[in-house]
Amino acid sequence: MSAPLDLAGDVVELLRALIDVESVSGDEAEIADRVEQALGQYGHLTVVRDGDAVLARTELGRSERVVIAGHLDTVPIAGNLPSWTTHDNTGREIIWGRGACDMKGGVAVQLSVAAALAEPQRDITWVFYDNEEVEEHRNGLGRIARRYPELLQGSFAVLCEPTNARIEGGCQGTMLLQVELTGVAAHSARAWMGHNAIHDAGGLLQRLAAHQPEQIEVDGLTYHEGLNAVRIAGGIVGNVIPDRCVVEINYRFAPDKSPAQAEAYLGEVLDGYSVQVLDVAAGARPGLDQPAAAEFLRAVGGQPSAKLGWTDVARFSSMGIPAVNFGPGDPTKAHADDEFCPAEEVVACRDALLRWLS
Numbered sequence: 001m002s003a004p005l006d007l008a009g010d011v012v013e014l015l016r017a018l019i020d021v022e023s024v025s026g027d028e029a030e031i032a033d034r035v036e037q038a039l040g041q042y043g044h045l046t047v048v049r050d051g052d053a054v055l056a057r058t059e060l061g062r063s064e065r066v067v068i069a070g071h072l073d074t075v076p077i078a079g080n081l082p083s084w085t086t087h088d089n090t091g092r093e094i095i096w097g098r099g100a101c102d103m104k105g106g107v108a109v110q111l112s113v114a115a116a117l118a119e120p121q122r123d124i125t126w127v128f129y130d131n132e133e134v135e136e137h138r139n140g141l142g143r144i145a146r147r148y149p150e151l152l153q154g155s156f157a158v159l160c161e162p163t164n165a166r167i168e169g170g171c172q173g174t175m176l177l178q179v180e181l182t183g184v185a186a187h188s189a190r191a192w193m194g195h196n197a198i199h200d201a202g203g204l205l206q207r208l209a210a211h212q213p214e215q216i217e218v219d220g221l222t223y224h225e226g227l228n229a230v231r232i233a234g235g236i237v238g239n240v241i242p243d244r245c246v247v248e249i250n251y252r253f254a255p256d257k258s259p260a261q262a263e264a265y266l267g268e269v270l271d272g273y274s275v276q277v278l279d280v281a282a283g284a285r286p287g288l289d290q291p292a293a294a295e296f297l298r299a300v301g302g303q304p305s306a307k308l309g310w311t312d313v314a315r316f317s318s319m320g321i322p323a324v325n326f327g328p329g330d331p332t333k334a335h336a337d338d339e340f341c342p343a344e345e346v347v348a349c350r351d352a353l354l355r356w357l358s
Helices: 011-019 029-039 100-116 140-147 188-193 197-210 259-269 291-300 313-318 343-357
Strands: 046-050 053-057 065-071 084-087 093-096 123-129 156-159 173-182 215-218 221-224 226-234 244-253 275-281 323-325 340-342
Touching (some): 011 100, 011 343, 029 053, 029 100, 046 140, 053 140, 065 100, 093 100, 093 343, 100 123, 100 340, 100 343, 123 140, 140 313, 156 291, 156 313, 173 197, 173 259, 197 226, 197 244, 244 259, 259 275, 291 343, 313 323, 340 343
Parallel strands (some): 065 123, 065 156, 156 323
Antiparallel strands (some): 046 053, 084 093, 093 340, 173 244, 215 221, 226 244
16 A cells, blocks of 8 residues: 555645546545544544445534535546646646546545544534445445435535535436337338338437427526436447437436426426436535535625536435535536646635535
8 A cells, every 4th residue: 555645734735646547437445445444543433334435423522413424436537546746837736547536536625624623513423425426226325325314414515526615506317218119110212101200300319309398496506407408328329210219318407396396397398208207316505505505605706606416415305404516616617638727726725614614
């Protein structure tokens, strides 16, 4: 194992050290070992390990507990390890490498603050989990929620996903569905004897293209919905009229809707078509009216915005815990080969958490 993680040192150097530990989803054992070892050096923390997830809790008997979580895994490497540093034309230090943005910048912030705060004003549960970037059933936070829900209980949660060091409240729900169109197969030389299912997709695609997504305000934040065809398949060979065409559609819906309400809405939009839901994940309301959230807003400053996308704040929301996204890095650079994180945002997020918690 490489040198131990220095949680008391420079938080930007800590970020670089974390990036340099390769931790593609399913291969988080080394980084989990190092996080567990580093946190175990601090007597004010009770450390729990579950698979390749690590939790660290203060047990000070405070009247309120908050949960601050981040994932350890990254998408696959693309020639972007080890980390490196540059400076932009304004002199800002930029940290590059896989996971810099999504989301080892946030993990560095968590570790630095966890080590620094021996007596926070609220009890804290720090969560570092595995397998966020892959199928939902492998998600480490979901596993902990199923096995040990009591370890995730709190009045408020922060997920340190990249948000450019600004608060993004709640998240959209997401639904994947398919419409199957059927026809009659025939030789393409005698097309009139069949019925082309792919041609029938034209009307569906036109309806989707003409659809005007709603902009819906929820708890003071505006969520932009989206409804798009994302995949189409049909036909078997070049001389057969296709008797089947399947169009997959993704619906991103505001957190004012439950999955059932979202499905009912699509039933109206796609009236006349047979719709099958393949996968769905509920969104999360911002919960910014909660006292802990209000104090967090004051500590961080700035104007909160809606999270456009799905994150694990929805998992907290399903447990009755309001949650926000807050972390360093540009979310549009998540999973990009040129992933980076400005050093100043790492420092800003650490300082904001310190203000809020102390």
